[in-house]
Amino acid sequence: MRHAVAPAEHVENSCFSVTGLLKICSHCEPLVKKDLGVRIPRPLGNGPSRFIPEKEILQVSKVDARTQSIFEDAFAALGRLENISLVMGFHPQYLESFLRTQHYLLQMDGPLSLHYRHYIGIMAAARHQCSYLVNLHVNDFLQVGGDLKWLNGLDQAPQKLQQLGEINKILAHRPWLLTKEHIERLLKAEEHSWSLAELIHAVVLLTHYHSLASFTFGCGIMPEIHCDGGHTFRPPSVSQYCVCDIANGNGHINHHEDLLGNQEVCGEVEVLMERMKQLQECDEEEASQEEMATRFEREKTESMLVVTAEDEESFPSRDISRHFEDPSYGYKDFSRRGEHVPTFRVQDYSWEDHGFSLVNRLYPDVGQMLDEKFQMAYNLTYNTMATHKDVDTSMLRRAIWNYIHCMFGIRYDDYDYGEINQLLDRSFKIYIKTMVCSPEKTTKRMYESFWRQFQHSEKVHVNMLLMEARMQAELLYALRAITRYMT
Template structure:
């Protein structure tokens, strides 16, 4: 009888514990839903709609909140750059984003600037080179690029203005990677891509997997680059206008034509691994890191942004996930490796152990080729993952790319300051 009473007591405790766990889980889930609802309500109030990016990130409310806070700060809060400049810089990166154009006009931007870079102020045109370098080959960012911008006579930038511009560029470049990776057709994209401006067939660190033939360059001829066709949604910047003749229609096309924002279509991603590492000076984290060098410099030149960015980096790596900490670190370090950043205390053999080849190809495609129009190949292993887990991988890719780009830009600024 005593044994039965003890057994029933233990059983009742187990049942109670299980119910408490269910209740706690429900509270957490409801809390997360309330946080997402609040974030969406704020977006509806400020913009009148919830963008697709926020909807994708909604499965990770903690990260979404950090992301939106940073984005709002760099585009709308106090800073050295006027609001039209900030949103035009975003357009230089994602020149078909109708929301960016709408916001640019709403904050007082000159509609003529939307005709292309040639119509923009000379100071903004000066950003074109550093924009494409950071977007495609960030390891090339040099002290000379910084000097050109800061010593341009009447059109010169201040150091604080340049830092904010660099943050906006890096934010938008990495966001393009996330949007590319989260394309709604990704789950159906199991077929191999053609080599015309599409993701690579070579993975650095992949020799152990039988792919030691590294191509000299993955650059595609400009005549083979395919771009998304302009559609009606791209013309929302002209809301309220009523084109009545052919001239107005031609002006609309001028506003939406992405080629007007691209000065060198042949400048694209190239393989860092094939280059002379001494010449390009591999960025070794032990010599220049975000925690020790980047954070303090950027926070000093652009108040509070260092804390906001650091919160994003910490948030994405600490999200609850089925992915192990080793796997997340392998993804992060692999992206940095592709972009020429090395960790002396990391065993890169883990990359081949933890990342299957199709996953490495996907990661590299999303990190380095977000400007192509075709959907990246979805790893076959992802068929077993929830959408939130796939989104988490894309968030890791975005943040690793963001930090890499900032490290190269900030290292160049540091070298200019101490030269």
């Protein structure tokens, strides 16, 4: 049976206990070699992330009992513990909400069959060349009885899934172009038409995996040892982490050094805190609606001038591109010369007042889970900034969230977009736009160049904010188009 796990008395002392991976610690290795006569694979990288030192992630699991418990539950439910979860373990409250939602989308009762769900995950992740997520769901697709032939390419999948290709690419790269006509073509197809409930499920899966691809690239997630690109049989040249340490809390790590290896405290954090304080204390008269609209348009225009990548355009390999159509279709700014896309006003169509109820009506409980996940990422705070305590970060979190929505043409009438330039510097904006719009181009240098004095846990929180803001933006456009079709 797929999700079978060892009895509890065996799990507790097993090197496979929480992880379900093939990584075996040194004292177990000779025994396995002797008994099984196999070569032991070693992880290709050091830890779950290329960007975050492995000792940081080990330390989290060593001291946090709640995180340990969530890891164990995730392993019991899925039969593995993904590196994404290990990195999200910095924020156990969010991780719990994320895993609960993902589990419901993939494994609980819903309009779509299990193999359709994983195939849609493959289609969505492939749009951003995210081989990590593609490989995970190829395995899951086969485990739930998916047809191997479909993996030869989207053209080998059922016509019904092929029809999703158009909204997959639009939502991933230019969601503001989605119209009720796209929805109508799916719901009124002469053959293999979609029901509204099926389409809602599919849209939530597409937006979930587009945004999760952003998080995967933004955190530099490494493939697990049992996945393609995750292991080697060469002897180790540097010390490797053992996931047994994560399972059993045996990290033994000195956590007193600065998280970025820099003992100096530069002025970056203080400058940002001072700007936040000035904005909070500002008692000027509130700007007029006309001025607020002008500031939004100015910020929207400036966001188009932010360059998303240093490298030349890259094209996906055949292994990835076969899972979607039109590989040359990518992100383009929504207001280009000669084009005009109307601003999406949240006051006219919001998640809270419109999207939430539509999802909950057609796919019960999912609206509630998504809402909790959005709120968790947006409101999560420890009232700290780097080494400073008792800091109100709500203004900064709001600026990050609203900047992402601004890049997608979404405007909050009651927000002063002039705050964004005060709080988000250019290197941070480059990182945000790259990770949200073209995540496959995110580099370690981009990750390291913003908020240099902040902790890795804070940067992971930023990535959660970016992921959820992006997912909500895509959902807003999709759900608005569905609502327009229905009315």
